[in-house]
Amino acid sequence: EVQLVESGGGLVQPGGSLKLSCAASGFSFSGSAIHWVRQASGKGLEWVGRIRSKANSYATAYAASMKGRFTMSRDDSKNTAYLQMNSLETEDSAVYYCTRRSPDSSQGWFDAWGQGILVTVSS
Amino acid sequence: QSVLTQPPSVSGAPGQRVTISCTGSSSNIGAAYDVHWYQQLPGTAPKLLIYGNTNRPSGVPDRFSGSKSGASASLAITGLQAEDEADYYCQSYDSSLSASVFGGGTKLTVL
Numbered sequence: 001e002v003q004l005v006e007s008g009g010g011l012v013q014p015g016g017s018l019k020l021s022c023a024a025s026g027f028s029f030s031g032s033a034i035h036w037v038r039q040a041s042g043k044g045l046e047w048v049g050r051i052r053s054k055a056n057s058y059a060t061a062y063a064a065s066m067k068g069r070f071t072m073s074r075d076d077s078k079n080t081a082y083l084q085m086n087s088l089e090t091e092d093s094a095v096y097y098c099t100r101r102s103p104d105s106s107q108g109w110f111d112a113w114g115q116g117i118l119v120t121v122s123s
Numbered sequence: 124q125s126v127l128t129q130p131p132s133v134s135g136a137p138g139q140r141v142t143i144s145c146t147g148s149s150s151n152i153g154a155a156y157d158v159h160w161y162q163q164l165p166g167t168a169p170k171l172l173i174y175g176n177t178n179r180p181s182g183v184p185d186r187f188s189g190s191k192s193g194a195s196a197s198l199a200i201t202g203l204q205a206e207d208e209a210d211y212y213c214q215s216y217d218s219s220l221s222a223s224v225f226g227g228g229t230k231l232t233v234l
Contacts, residue, residue: 045228047223061222097169109175115168
């Protein structure tokens with residue numbers, strides 16, 4: 001069974017940092033691109049960014065509003081992807097989902113999702 | 124303001140048919156990028172409903188169907204059931220933004 005499990009969320013002060021993890025199982029993690037999508041309370045889905053596989057040079061891309069503040073990485077030996085979030089703003093408060101894109105192309109779709117993890121940025 | 128435009132809400136009685144539109148532009152749907160649809164039940168993660176404009180993953184009832192024409196796409200749901208009450212999102216790729224993009228979401232209410 002394909003499974004993605006996020007962890008590492010919580011309450012952080014504005015300007016602070018947080019690192020989310022996404023543990024994968026049930027599929028070839030090393031060959032998959034992992035994307036992050038967030039959803040503020042009562043709002044819609046917002047693409048955060050992605051990290052591709054080793055075969056695609058672990059290339060990363062980010063939404064404009066997160067570029068320079070968020071960094072994605074992965075450890076294929078642990079089947080885990082990470083989202084490092086720095087200089088957090090109150091507007092970054094949301095449920096963060098990791099998701100698998102299949103196939104790994106601009107035409108791909110998100111066919112597996114984690115349960116989501118809540119990040120709250122507040123003083 | 125979402126790159127892809129969806130109606131905020133639609134409603135229908137049990138057994139009826141409803142459609143949800145998703146309007147894009149020449150840098151996303153109109154540029155021949157595929158449209159995918161997701162269903163999000165209250166308090167849960169999104170679930171893939173339609174991929175590649177018209178295809179249903181295994182396990183999705185054939186009451187759900189997708190179509191695409193030009194810079195727009197639509198999701199149709201026939202034989203509405205109470206369990207279909209959820210938020211629905213379209214998704215594509217935008218070449219100007221070099222980013223995946225979502226519609227703002229449509230809340231379906233089954234009357």
